[in-house]
Amino acid sequence: MSDLVDEPGPDVRLRLADERNAWLCTVRPDGSAHITPVWFIYRNSRWWIGSEHSSVKVRNIRKEPRVSLALEDGRFPVVAEGDASLILDGFPREVVTAFEQKYGWDVSAPTRPGSKRVLLEVHVRRWLLTGTAQ
Template sequence: MSDPRHPTDPALLERLAREKNAWLCCVRSDSTPHVTPVWFVFLRGTWWIGVDGDSVKARNVERAPAVSLALENGRSPVVAEGEARPHRDRFPQEVVAAFAAKYAWDVTAPRGPGRTRVLLEVPVRRWLLAGVAQ
């Protein structure tokens, strides 16, 4: 039996490879939701998201790692949940290469002097809507 955290549906995998934006939902310190669009790559059951090290997103997931991710198309929803693991250095080369291929973007490059990058690793705990077995 296949692992439902790792989709095998070719149409879903193609969307995850093709679509440029996802919505990341995390929780602020006052327990209110913080929802923001992000660039992502999806590799072997894991979403990878590059963020500024001092961003609200980075601070939120450091404190409360439970997140949801959704693709933009509401007519054909894809929603997943997981626990974000922040990486502040030693970004996996395969992930860096995937961002470069998808966006022509160096996910490791800070936006300015004194700034840092964080790579969020979000293994899928479960798919809420995606046409995969629950």
């Protein structure tokens, strides 16, 4: 698959808006992959993912920010490679609202007593899309 510098086309943007799950791949300290399904929002050329502060994916991103994301449908691949940063507080209101609209979920609310939420912001470096293989 080849690199795409620009934003994906309207068909892919529609899928990013409609599809509920993506697979997030982070790198463990030993170099092995950690893959997990996540809920996501795609806004302002970025993927946004909520997580618990103590999760494996957050611990991995603290050490190695490079990540890959893929939509679930393997027949028509949509894969993004990028760099994740952690937002510990002050979540963008439009992102919180978008999660509420898409999932009926407050991405900023702790899921258990004493836990803390973080928001992953992934800046895409490269898109790998169906039909772009050489």
